[in-house]
Amino acid sequence: xxxxxxxxxxxxxxxxxxxxxxxxxxxxxxxxxxxxxxxxxxxxxxxxxxxxxxxxxxxxxxxxxxxxxxxxxxxxxxxxxxxxxxxxxxxxxxxxxxxxxxxxxx
Amino acid sequence: xxxxxxxxxxxxxxxxxxxxxxxxxxxxxxxxxxxxxxxxxxxxxxxxxxxxxxxxxxxxxxxxxxxxxxxxxxxxxxxxxxxxxxxxxxxxxxxxxxxxxxxxxxxxxxxxxxx
Numbered sequence: 234x235x236x237x238x239x240x241x242x243x244x245x246x247x248x249x250x251x252x253x254x255x256x257x258x259x260x261x262x263x264x265x266x267x268x269x270x271x272x273x274x275x276x277x278x279x280x281x282x283x284x285x286x287x288x289x290x291x292x293x294x295x296x297x298x299x300x301x302x303x304x305x306x307x308x309x310x311x312x313x314x315x316x317x318x319x320x321x322x323x324x325x326x327x328x329x330x331x332x333x334x335x336x337x338x339x
Numbered sequence: 340x341x342x343x344x345x346x347x348x349x350x351x352x353x354x355x356x357x358x359x360x361x362x363x364x365x366x367x368x369x370x371x372x373x374x375x376x377x378x379x380x381x382x383x384x385x386x387x388x389x390x391x392x393x394x395x396x397x398x399x400x401x402x403x404x405x406x407x408x409x410x411x412x413x414x415x416x417x418x419x420x421x422x423x424x425x426x427x428x429x430x431x432x433x434x435x436x437x438x439x440x441x442x443x444x445x446x447x448x449x450x451x452x453x454x
Binding site: 234264266268270275276277278281282287319321323326327328329330331332333 | 384388389441442
């Protein structure tokens, strides 16, 4: 199965730019997606197919990458962005999720 | 509008079988695939399996021996059955569509495995 590796946690100040990385153990082309999950809620899709912004998601969120290295960028970060962010690939079967990056605001 | 709603028992005893239902509205199961994803309390997301739009299924290899996914298109429902439950199967179970088809998730159903 394709393993997706994310840093466990990040801490940033409001107004800063933050990049969250996801590295795949093998190529996933551009079939990488990003979710935001807040405590007690279901995951919310932010970015699909590596760089496409889901409808209704603020333009502060963007995604990039292809192959094995992907990035989710939030610029500028706001207090409400405190959450855990997951990447997911759907190029290789079975689909797999990264372990999540917990974003905290200073 | 598109909705997915999970239902099932909140408590299952060890070694028993879990049966969950995902009822969908706003789209046809013959046009879109539906996934099951679970999340142990305080942990990350795990893809469990998929009912494709054409009726084919695929499973997480780690769960395949215990897991079965089926559907009733006339009732707009997708079913998950997993046997031999243990305490580490405790968590929230979600049904969702392919992210390429829109980020639609159910609210999730909390399942506790305990005697």
